[in-house]
Amino acid sequence: AQKVTQAQTEISVVEKEDVTLDCVYETRDTTYYLFWYKQPPSGELVFLIRRNSFDEQNEISGRYSWNFQKSTSSFNFTITASQVVDSAVYFCSSSQGGSEKLVFGKGTKLTVNP
């Protein structure tokens, strides 16, 4: 069975600080996908990124970057120069290849203070 662990329950930073959200996953599948979602107070889960198990390339999208390391089963998410609008709960999740059944971590609540 798949499992996703987000050890950080809450993080509080001051605007413009960099912050890294940790995600560790467990799976026995050779083909799997990893995701990050953002949940603002409105409740909707906003898709941020999807990675498949064969692509360990790190990715940067604006102030967001992701570090995927199979050797440590980690898929960490870094926000550079954080902004107040980044305040939300962030979820890491995984799925088996070809399945829409996502297994989510418990989420990390990020608060960015002005």
Place this chain on the structure above:
Amino acid sequence: KAGVTQTPRYLIKTRGQQVTLSCSPISGHRSVSWYQQTPGQGLQFLFEYFSETQRNKGNFPGRFSGRQFSNSRSEMNVSTLELGDSALYLCASSYWGREGEKLFFGSGTQLSVL
């Protein structure tokens, strides 16, 4: 394109009643999945439908059921409501695009059971 639409946004029911939640996927999406979100258990997969067929099911009792119509709209039903069913119910629709599968979530239905 309109996003995933869930109705109603809020619902209050009493124990023993039943409830039906509705989800309209993004136009062109044929797959719909449902998730339950509670403070204690986090986000948990309920079921997934594709072309009116249930393709995957999570570990929930038989009181939770769903269906999908020919226009891809989906409903989920919970019978004999219990206090523990109070949760945010999220629906997601998906397609297989150039970057692979992406799930797009609605804002959810907040169900309170009194």
